[in-house]
Amino acid sequence: MTLRVRLLEASDLASIAEIVNHYIETSVIHFGDTPQTAADWRDQWWPVRDAYPWLVAEEVGTVVGVAYAKPWNARAAYAWTAETTIYLRHGHTGRGVGPALYARLLGLLDAQGYRRIVAGITIPNASSVRLHEALRFRPLGTLHKVGYKEGAWHDVGLWQRQTGGGGDPPGPIRPLAEIDVAARLR
Numbered sequence: 054m055t056l057r058v059r060l061l062e063a064s065d066l067a068s069i070a071e072i073v074n075h076y077i078e079t080s081v082i083h084f085g086d087t088p089q090t091a092a093d094w095r096d097q098w099w100p101v102r103d104a105y106p107w108l109v110a111e112e113v114g115t116v117v118g119v120a121y122a123k124p125w126n127a128r129a130a131y132a133w134t135a136e137t138t139i140y141l142r143h144g145h146t147g148r149g150v151g152p153a154l155y156a157r158l159l160g161l162l163d164a165q166g167y168r169r170i171v172a173g174i175t176i177p178n179a180s181s182v183r184l185h186e187a188l189r190f191r192p193l194g195t196l197h198k199v200g201y202k203e204g205a206w207h208d209v210g211l212w213q214r215q216t217g218g219g220g221d222p223p224g225p226i227r228p229l230a231e232i233d234v235a236a237r238l239r
Contacts, residue, residue: 056150058157058238060229061098061107061119066091068116069109075143081207082175083140084200097123103228105135106161108238110154117142118150120158125171133168133223139184151184159188160237163216165227170214175200175207182210190214 061069070091076083098107101123110118120139125131139155162170172190174181186192190212198206 055112056117056153057111058108058154059111060234060238061102061109061121063095065109065116065119066094066098069094069119069140072116072119072142073140076140081200081202081205082178082181084175084202084207086202103230104165104226106158106165106229106234108154108158108161110141110150112145112150115142117145118154120154122158122162122167122170125169132226133166134171135162135167135169136171136173137162138172139181146180151180152187155184155188157238159214159216161229161232161234164232164237165229166224167216167226168223170216172212172214173209174212176210182212185212185214188214 070089070093073083074088077085077088098121105122105124107121108119109116118139118141120137122135122137125134125136137155137158139151141150159170170190172185174185176182176195191214193211193213196209196211199209200207
């Protein structure tokens with residue numbers, strides 16, 4: 054497997070929609086109920102693209118995964134906390150794509166100065182829990198029956214990872230343009 058991890062480009066958005074739509078249409082991993090378009094993804098990515106990394110994993114020219122960050126909460130006190138998400142193309146799990154992609158995302162967030170990373174996982178989802186815990190996320194607790202899909206209520210587990218250095222007060226979050234992204238994606 055020759056895997057290339059890089060920043061997401063606008064031309065990747067249709068592939069991202071295809072990857073995520075599989076989970077929307079076939080599982081409760083994603084709580085959406087209608088397929089998303091490339092334009093829907095552009096509307097999510099475009100406003101945050103300078104402050105939060107969005108990465109894709111590519112094999113032989115095909116996008117096989119996406120991992121991205123977004124604000125955890127809009128209030129100023131949460132500026133050093135990001136929420137992360139990862140989706141892999143159906144059939145590409147268990148091959149090392151997830152850890153390679155997610156570790157690079159976390160490395161960029163660390164370099165930018167984010168201190169806490171939060172992830173929500175529809176549970177049960179043993180593979181996602183293993184991935185997060187392998188990358189030093191720790192379970193915080195469970196939001197019970199917060200999502201209703203496919204005729205049933207579903208729980209969401211919350212995981213958190215401490216990143217970045219110590220020291221208070223925290224420094225400013227660095228935009229991606231100030232980070233040597235290419236070096237961190239190798």
